[in-house]
Amino acid sequence: MKRSNWFIHRFEVINAILIALVSLSTALSVWRTNVIGSNAEEASRRGLIDAVKNQAYENENYRKAYEEAGFAYQYAVKEAEVNALEDASSAEIRDRGVNIRQYLLPNMQLLAQPLATDEKYRNADGTYNLQKRMDDLRSENTDPVDPAVSFKRADSLFSQQRWLVIGSILLAVSLFWLALAEVSKDGSRTIQFVIGLAIYLIGVLWFVGVEMTFFFLRRGA
Numbered sequence: 001m002k003r004s005n006w007f008i009h010r011f012e013v014i015n016a017i018l019i020a021l022v023s024l025s026t027a028l029s030v031w032r033t034n035v036i037g038s039n040a041e042e043a044s045r046r047g048l049i050d051a052v053k054n055q056a057y058e059n060e061n062y063r064k065a066y067e068e069a070g071f072a073y074q075y076a077v078k079e080a081e082v083n084a085l086e087d088a089s090s091a092e093i094r095d096r097g098v099n100i101r102q103y104l105l106p107n108m109q110l111l112a113q114p115l116a117t118d119e120k121y122r123n124a125d126g127t128y129n130l131q132k133r134m135d136d137l138r139s140e141n142t143d144p145v146d147p148a149v150s151f152k153r154a155d156s157l158f159s160q161q162r163w164l165v166i167g168s169i170l171l172a173v174s175l176f177w178l179a180l181a182e183v184s185k186d187g188s189r190t191i192q193f194v195i196g197l198a199i200y201l202i203g204v205l206w207f208v209g210v211e212m213t214f215f216f217l218r219r220g221a
Contacts, residue, residue, distance in 0.1 A: 012182070015193055019178045022200050026171040029207055033164040040157030047150030054147065061137040065130055071112035072128055078108055153218070160214040167210060170203030 082105060085097025114133075115121050121129050177196030181189040 022175045029168040036161045043154035047147040050145045050147035065133045068115040072116035075108040075112040075116045163210045167207035174200035
């Protein structure tokens with residue numbers, strides 16, 4: 001009878017220690033799951049910011065290219081007008097053309113450059129190659145950011161979070177069985193203890209396996 005009481009006492013001590021260990025493991029697993037979720041949200045937010053920045057940069061390129069095209073068109077029209085004035089028979093009209101070329105055209109050319117001044121943007125028919133200008137404007141972005149990288153990382157982290165939740169649930173279930181073994185007084189408490197311990201070990205292995213799997217997946221990406 002003394003041995004039986006001694007065994008029950010030792011069992012209760014071991015079970016209590018294991019409950020404390022499982023409780024700590026569950027708290028750590030929940031904390032880790034929340035950290036992964038927070039990192040996933042941050043990566044998703046970064047991807048959205050990068051996508052907005054890229055679109056804003058692209059919009060600015062379009063605005064700048066078409067603004068230059070407008071100034072280039074005005075410059076071309078005014079230059080043709082000046083050429084006509086300079087070819088006129090009247091000296092007064094020719095002087096007017098010379099004045100416009102000297103004082104007005106340079107300013108218009110500044111606004112229209114480089115589209116109106118660089119021959120690489122001039123098509124054979126005299127029109128301007130806006131696509132080439134757009135390509136050059138895009139190439140000026142020396143540090144482009146691909147939002148797909150952040151979105152891919154966010155997807156990976158969200159997926160990891162979902163798998164870690166399963167591990168946390170397993171740990172919580174093991175805690176339930178161990179607590180049940182703690183309050184039980186009949187012969188079933190040993191079975192409950194074994195079930196709780198087995199689920200706990202499975203949960204720990206699951207958690208470690210998920211962490212290692214995603215670590216190597218992201219490392220190889």
